Amino acid sequence: MYQPLVGDGSIVARAVGVQGNGFPYPALMIRESLSGSATDAVVAELPNQSYFFDRTTTGGSVTYQNGSFTPYPNWMKLTRIGNVFTAYVSPDGVNWTQTGTAATVAMASNVYIGMAACEPYGYLDTVTFDNVSVGSAATPAPVITGLSATTGGVGTQVQVAGANFGAVQMGVCSY
Numbered sequence: 001m002y003q004p005l006v007g008d009g010s011i012v013a014r015a016v017g018v019q020g021n022g023f024p025y026p027a028l029m030i031r032e033s034l035s036g037s038a039t040d041a042v043v044a045e046l047p048n049q050s051y052f053f054d055r056t057t058t059g060g061s062v063t064y065q066n067g068s069f070t071p072y073p074n075w076m077k078l079t080r081i082g083n084v085f086t087a088y089v090s091p092d093g094v095n096w097t098q099t100g101t102a103a104t105v106a107m108a109s110n111v112y113i114g115m116a117a118c119e120p121y122g123y124l125d126t127v128t129f130d131n132v133s134v135g136s137a138a139t140p141a142p143v144i145t146g147l148s149a150t151t152g153g154v155g156t157q158v159q160v161a162g163a164n165f166g167a168v169q170m171g172v173c174s175y
Contacts, residue, residue, distance in 0.1 A: 002114025005030065009136035010079040011113050013129045014093060015045050017072045018117075020125025027116045028078045030085065032058070032107040039105050043078045043087035044118060050076070052087035052100035065100025075131075083107060093131065 015026035023046075031040035035058070042053040050067035067089055075090040083106050087099040113134055117127035148159035 001116075002029075002031075002034075002112045003134065005080070005111050005113040005134070005136055007109055007136060008079075008081050009113055009134065010077060011115070011135075012075065012077045012093070012131070012133045013115055014073055014075045014131040016128040016130055018125065018127050020119070020123055022119045022121040022123030022125050024117055024119045024123070024125035024127050026076070026127040026129060027118050028076050028114070029116055030078060030080050030107075030111055030113045032111050034112060039107055041078060041080070041085035041087070041103060041105055042116075043076045043089070043099055045072075045074055045076055045089060050074075050087075050089040050099045052103070054085060054103040054105050056103075056105050063103070065103075067099030068097050078113075080107075080111075080113075 011028050013028055018024045018026065025044050025046045027042050027044035029040055029042040031038045037059040038055070039058055040055050044051045044053065048069055052065040052067060053062050055062050067087070075093040077088040077090070077096060079086045083104050084102050085105055086102040088096040089099055090096045115129055115132065117125065119125045144160060144162040146161040149156060152158065
């Protein structure tokens with residue numbers, strides 16, 4: 001799954017797990033085109049190792065960098081600032097470890113950003129993601145900076161503080 005991205009941006013997602021007969025692995029990517037040989041940057045999580053891949057020229061070879069081990073469920077993040085791409089993994093979505101070193105990949109301003117289920121042997125496998133967030137300079141991702149309460153009974157009001165939630169909504173919801 002992908003969407004267009006203009007300029008700088010990032011994608012964050014939690015890989016919940018994989019199922020199948022092959023060797024499926026979850027990945028987040030930013031690529032210049034939808035061609036299989038496009039310039040790209042990819043953070044991927046295999047069951048025992050995270051990786052950061054990049055292809056600096058269309059049709060060129062791929063560079064692989066190893067990262068840390070993070071068992072499922074795990075978080076991945078890929079950022080683009082100009083032509084510099086950086087990959088991260090996290091066990092909790094809060095404490096991030098950079099995977100490899102940042103890569104410089106010259107790409108047009110208009111690119112594609114998204115997630116993939118990579119399977120090198122052609123099997124039909126499943127990768128499950130949740131908590132997906134895409135942010136850019138034009139539409140930054142929401143950020144929660146605080147909660148007035150983390151637990152409470154039915155009817156307890158909770159104030160969520162943060163930024164980039166979109167248009168202000170007025171009203172009360174209770175369940």
